Amino acid sequence: MTHDHSALLAQLDALNGADSASVFAELIRTGLQALIEAEATDKLGAGR
Numbered sequence: 629m630t631h632d633h634s635a636l637l638a639q640l641d642a643l644n645g646a647d648s649a650s651v652f653a654e655l656i657r658t659g660l661q662a663l664i665e666a667e668a669t670d671k672l673g674a675g676r
Contacts, residue, residue: 639654
């Protein structure tokens, strides 16, 4: 999963001040999405 610098900054801004449960949930969601995309790329032999 690739993000440009501004997209990462936007994600950090959105999480700034959030409760720890929300931050943890977002970390899990982002990690699982990266795994799904990596598996799809591997199976299809091509990225997005």
